[in-house]
Amino acid sequence: MASITASFTSLSCSLKPNQAFNRVSKLGSVSLSTSGKIFPSLRMQPGSFRVSCAAKPETVEKVIKIVREQLALTDESEVAGHSKFAQLGADSLDTVEIVMGLEEEFGISVEEETAQAILTVQDAADLIEKLIENKCD
Structure with a gap:
């Protein structure tokens, strides 16, 4: 979607x-x-x-997994679609690394201006599905 x-x-x-x-x-x-x-x-x-x-639940889950790995969050740390990267402790370098991880996992390329607009897990998942859909057109 x-x-x-x-x-x-x-x-x-x-x-x-x-x-x-x-x-x-x-x-x-x-x-x-x-x-x-x-x-x-x-x-x-x-x-x-x-x-x-909203993006598919499986896309959100993959994004959550990548965010957890990049930020070295424990399984007990609450990470959901509404979670803001900054509130999870991400700085600008962490955010760049998250985007790079998403690009690698999903086989997409995210423009720098677009990457700067990603503030939450849900933002990332929605963008991923949009880019995948555009790639298929």
Whole structure:
């Protein structure tokens, strides 16, 4: 799964209980599971719409393993998708080494500007899946 960002001038979208699909201008359809919940009025910044999907659990687990190895964390140390590298004790050099480990493990290449935007385990996992998906296209 990947994160999709799109910009356009107008958006018309309504959510109703049990409605599975909503049409969005120039994007085709976006699948939304409401699980019977009623959503209040949605407000967005003019000209922008974003859909985000979390990375596969196995990707997150591989990232956690690499982070643990690079930072020499014990098994008792809590590391999860929301864990920030800085809070785990990583400095800038550690972060570079984590990214290098991810590149090697997943066979990807991460641009320097993109690497600087990775703050959490989940950020890394989401980026990995996006890069792998782009590689296959």
